[in-house]
Amino acid sequence: MKILVLGGGFAGVEATIKLRKYGYNVTLISDRDYMFIYPVSIWIPVGKRSFEDTKLNLFDLQKKHGFNLVIEKITKIDIENQQIVTNKTIHEYDYLFIGLGMSKVYIKGMEHTHSICGKPRESITIKNELEKLVTKGSGSINVGFGGNPKDPTSTTVRGGPAFELLFNISHYLNKKGLRDKFKLTFFAPMAEPGKRMGRKAYKNMDSFFEHYHVNTHFGKKIKEFTKNAITFIDNTQLDSDLTLFISGGDGMNLIKNTSLPQNETGFVKINELCRVENKDNVYVIGDAAAIINHPWAAKQGHIAEVMADVSTYNFHNTIIASGKRKSYWEKLHIICVMDSGDGAAFVMRTAKKEIMIPLPIVGHWLKKGWGWYYKQSKMKRMFRIPGM
Ligand SMILES: Cc1cc2nc3c(=O)[nH]c(=O)nc-3n(C[C@H](O)[C@H](O)[C@H](O)COP(=O)(O)OP(=O)(O)OC[C@H]3O[C@@H](n4cnc5c(N)ncnc54)[C@H](O)[C@@H]3O)c2cc1C
Structure with a gap:
C-alpha cells in the first residue's frame, strides 16, 4: 500500500508522524527540507529569534520517526491516475493526504x-x-x-x-x-x-x-x-x-487545477472525517481544506494538527475495518496567545464561548516556551501534552 503525504507543514508533519505510529510505511513529499514554525516567526523581524531556530529539519524528523522523505516541488496532482508529478519524477499512490497550505489573494x-x-x-x-x-x-x-x-x-x-x-x-x-x-x-x-x-x-x-x-x-x-x-x-x-x-x-493553483471538489476560493471540500467528498482514498488537511458549516472558525496550526489526527485515525480504522470514526468539527476552536513583545493576550473562541485574558509578560514567555516545546515534542525529546 503506497501512502503519500504532501506538504511538510503543521498538517503534513503531524499526519506523517501519526501514520508511522499506526505502523504504516509512508512517504512525505515537500519542497523545503524543513518545517517552518510560523507562529514563532513573528520574532525574527525584531531580532528575538533566529531564522535557523524557527526551522525544524525534516531529515532529523525522518530519523526519529522512520518515514521516507522526498524533497521535490509538486507540479501536478493527478487524481484520475493516482499520481503526483514533481519537478523530478512521478510518484504513484493508493492513499493521499494533502497538506499543502494556501496561497494569497x-x-x-x-x-x-x-x-x-x-x-x-x-x-x-x-x-x-x-x-x-x-x-x-x-x-x-x-x-x-x-x-x-x-x-x-x-x-x-x-x-x-x-x-x-x-x-x-x-x-x-x-x-x-x-x-x-x-x-x-x-x-x-x-x-x-x-x-x-x-x-x-x-x-x-x-x-x-x-x-x-x-x-x-x-x-x-x-x-x-x-x-x-x-x-x-x-x-x-x-x-x-x-x-x-x-x-x-486563496486556494493554490496546484489544487485549483485538479478535479477535487472545491469551494469558491479553491479550498478542497471535505467531510467531517477530513475525507474528500466522493474520493475515499484522499484526505485534505490544514489550510488547504475548506472549513464548512462553521463560519466563525479560522485556519490555524493547531486545527491543521487536529485534522491530521482525525484523518489518520479515520484512515486507520477504515483499513482495519473498524467502525470507529472521529470528527474534526467537534474539535474546532480558535485558540491563540497573541504576543505583543512585552506581554500577550490569551484568546479562545468556540461555537458557544468567547474568552480573552490579558497576560502580561508571562504570556510572552508562555508563547516562547511553546516554540521550544513544539520542536522538542516532535523530536521525541519530551512527551506530547494531549491537545498541544
Ligand atoms: C506568522 C504566522 C503566525 C501564525 N501564528 C499562529 C498561532 O499563533 N497559532 C496557530 O494555531 N496558528 C498560527 N498560524 C497559522 C498556522 O501557521 C497555519 O495554519 C499552518 O501553518 C497551516 O499548516 P499547513 O500544514 O496546512 O500549511 P503550511 O504550514 O503552510 O505547510 C504547507 C507545506 O507545503 C509545502 N508545499 C507548498 N507547496 C508545495 C509544492 N508545490 N510542492 C511541495 N511542497 C509544497 C510547504 O513547503 C510547506 O511545508 C500562523 C501563521 C503565520 C504565517
Missing part, C-alpha cells in the same frame, strides 16, 4: 509589501528593511491584513500575526528609544478587523492600539500599493516607508 502593487505569512525567508527581508529604517532614525510603518472577496465566511483571514508583528515592532522601537520618531499605523479594508477572535477580544483591541501608540485606518478597500504609499478605493493615501501586509488566503 493578489492586490495591485503587492510586490511593494512584505508578508510575515509568505515564504519563510521573507521574515528576514522584513528584519533587514526594519533595520534600514532604524538606521535612518524615523519613518512611517504600516501593518495590515486583508480578506478574500470570494470568501463570505472569512475563514481565510489571517489577522493575528499582523497584530503581533505590529505590537512587537512598537515595543522594539521603544527599546531603541526611537518610538516617537516613527508613525505606526494598522490598516485593514474590513470595518471590524479582528472580530473573528470574538467580540470580547475585538473590543479589547482599542486598548492595545492605545498602549502601543498605533494609529488605525479601517473600512476602506485597498486599491493599490506603491513604493511609498497605500492607495485606498476613494484615492486617499497612507504614506509608507515600510508596508507589511498579510493578504487574504
Whole structure:
C-alpha cells in the first residue's frame, strides 16, 4: 500500500508522524527540507529569534520517526491516475493526504509589501528593511491584513500575526528609544478587523492600539500599493516607508487545477472525517481544506494538527475495518496567545464561548516556551501534552 503525504507543514508533519505510529510505511513529499514554525516567526523581524531556530529539519524528523522523505516541488496532482508529478519524477499512490497550505489573494502593487505569512525567508527581508529604517532614525510603518472577496465566511483571514508583528515592532522601537520618531499605523479594508477572535477580544483591541501608540485606518478597500504609499478605493493615501501586509488566503493553483471538489476560493471540500467528498482514498488537511458549516472558525496550526489526527485515525480504522470514526468539527476552536513583545493576550473562541485574558509578560514567555516545546515534542525529546 503506497501512502503519500504532501506538504511538510503543521498538517503534513503531524499526519506523517501519526501514520508511522499506526505502523504504516509512508512517504512525505515537500519542497523545503524543513518545517517552518510560523507562529514563532513573528520574532525574527525584531531580532528575538533566529531564522535557523524557527526551522525544524525534516531529515532529523525522518530519523526519529522512520518515514521516507522526498524533497521535490509538486507540479501536478493527478487524481484520475493516482499520481503526483514533481519537478523530478512521478510518484504513484493508493492513499493521499494533502497538506499543502494556501496561497494569497493578489492586490495591485503587492510586490511593494512584505508578508510575515509568505515564504519563510521573507521574515528576514522584513528584519533587514526594519533595520534600514532604524538606521535612518524615523519613518512611517504600516501593518495590515486583508480578506478574500470570494470568501463570505472569512475563514481565510489571517489577522493575528499582523497584530503581533505590529505590537512587537512598537515595543522594539521603544527599546531603541526611537518610538516617537516613527508613525505606526494598522490598516485593514474590513470595518471590524479582528472580530473573528470574538467580540470580547475585538473590543479589547482599542486598548492595545492605545498602549502601543498605533494609529488605525479601517473600512476602506485597498486599491493599490506603491513604493511609498497605500492607495485606498476613494484615492486617499497612507504614506509608507515600510508596508507589511498579510493578504487574504486563496486556494493554490496546484489544487485549483485538479478535479477535487472545491469551494469558491479553491479550498478542497471535505467531510467531517477530513475525507474528500466522493474520493475515499484522499484526505485534505490544514489550510488547504475548506472549513464548512462553521463560519466563525479560522485556519490555524493547531486545527491543521487536529485534522491530521482525525484523518489518520479515520484512515486507520477504515483499513482495519473498524467502525470507529472521529470528527474534526467537534474539535474546532480558535485558540491563540497573541504576543505583543512585552506581554500577550490569551484568546479562545468556540461555537458557544468567547474568552480573552490579558497576560502580561508571562504570556510572552508562555508563547516562547511553546516554540521550544513544539520542536522538542516532535523530536521525541519530551512527551506530547494531549491537545498541544
Ligand atoms: C506568522 C504566522 C503566525 C501564525 N501564528 C499562529 C498561532 O499563533 N497559532 C496557530 O494555531 N496558528 C498560527 N498560524 C497559522 C498556522 O501557521 C497555519 O495554519 C499552518 O501553518 C497551516 O499548516 P499547513 O500544514 O496546512 O500549511 P503550511 O504550514 O503552510 O505547510 C504547507 C507545506 O507545503 C509545502 N508545499 C507548498 N507547496 C508545495 C509544492 N508545490 N510542492 C511541495 N511542497 C509544497 C510547504 O513547503 C510547506 O511545508 C500562523 C501563521 C503565520 C504565517
